[in-house]
Amino acid sequence: MSRRTAVKNTRKVKAEDSSGINPRQPCPCGSGKRYKACHGLAGGVVDVPVARPFEGLAGETELIALREFVPSGTAKLTLKDGGREVTLATVLPMAAAALVRADDVAFVGLQVQTRSNDISRDLARALRWVLDAKPGDVLPVVGPETEAVEDRERLQDLIDPEAAFEPEVHSDFTWWMPEGTEPTSEVALSLERANSAILPTERIGPSAYWVDAGEKAHLRWVRPEPEEQLLAAMARLAARGELTLGEGSRYAGSFRAHGLLVPVWDLDRELHAREWVTGAEELGKRLDTALASLDAEPLTVPERRSRDGLLGRQITIR
Known part of the structure; x- marks a missing residue:
């Protein structure tokens, strides 16, 4: 040996x-x-x-969109216990985790640095803070965890999971300030920088957002279906040449965010966002039909090849 x-x-x-x-x-x-x-x-x-931090919430797909790619957006939260009205926002001045404006309007920021591996828990802690905050108070970041019971709360524990979630997309960040007031120099600088970096964005359907990225426009659509089922349905449409919003659109690929798949289409940026609404609605109907057919009709050989092609155009960002 x-x-x-x-x-x-x-x-x-x-x-x-x-x-x-x-x-x-x-x-x-x-x-x-x-x-x-x-x-x-x-x-x-x-x-x-936590792979799917917003799982169980009616607004899961919208929350992912607001967290990942909507530049300026807000949505009212429906608290389980009522009380103060709180607005969830994509970005706050100086990237604050939460704040209460001078007019007593309360905000919780979504696109913030996380302190744990569960965004839902960080948001719950910011929400708990803002419920007791006073006008002018700012929470720069969610602080370190303690052993307190409320530190184990999640967003699902504080808001109504079945409540309607309707985001409002803004063209700039002027909503940061109460109407008729002038920002301080520090906030004004943050406001100017934020407005200069914003990409024109419009919501053209549930969890479907048109974004003008400069050279191209895109549709980014957060889908609620399990990835395997969604890919099979998309493959079925792709094999038929139906994975499109119409002339001037092309399926580009998809990315995973917080446990869900986000398909992306390249769009002709010469067309206005509203001109893609009908195409998105019709594509959504075709996807629903394809999803419903999967149990009764297994994928054909051409459809399986299409699925392999779709799988090759995926990335994961969260």
Whole structure:
């Protein structure tokens, strides 16, 4: 026996732990980490990434859009216990987590730095803060967690999960300030920078947003269906040449955000956003029909090839 072989044969294989899970295998929690670096750690894991932080909320798809790509948008929150009216906003001055304007209007920011692996929990903590805040108060960031019960609350615990969620898209950030008031120099600078970076955006359907990115316009559509089913339905349409909003549109690909798939189409930017509303509605109907047909009609060979092509044009951002 050679020396190399002898050394190789004397190496011991690390045994599975008491849970019966191989430490080198992906953790069953879905975090994407190996078990030994996640729940296999001594004492377990306190903060496991949440794949779908807005799951269970009627506004899940809209929340993802507001969090990821709508530049300036707001939506009223319906609290379970009533009380103060709170508005969820994409971005607040200086990227604050929450604030109460001088006119006592309360906001919670969505596009903020997270302090945990659960955006829903961070939002709940900001919402809890703003309920007791006074006019002029600002929460720059969500602070470190404590052992308090409210620190384990999630957005789903504080708002009505079935309440209608209707975002309003704005062309700029003038809604930051109460009407008729002048911003301070610091807020004015933040306002100017935010307005200069904004991309023209319009909501042309539920969770469907037209965005003018400069050289091209796009439709970004957050879909609620499980990814596998949605891809199969899209493949069925693609095989028929029906995965389109009409002339001047082309399916570009998709990205995953917070557990859901967001298909993207390139659009002719010479056409106004409103001119794509009908095309989006008709595409939505075709998708619904294709989704309903999947149980009775398995994908054909051409449709499976189309699905493989769609899979090759995916990325994950969250």
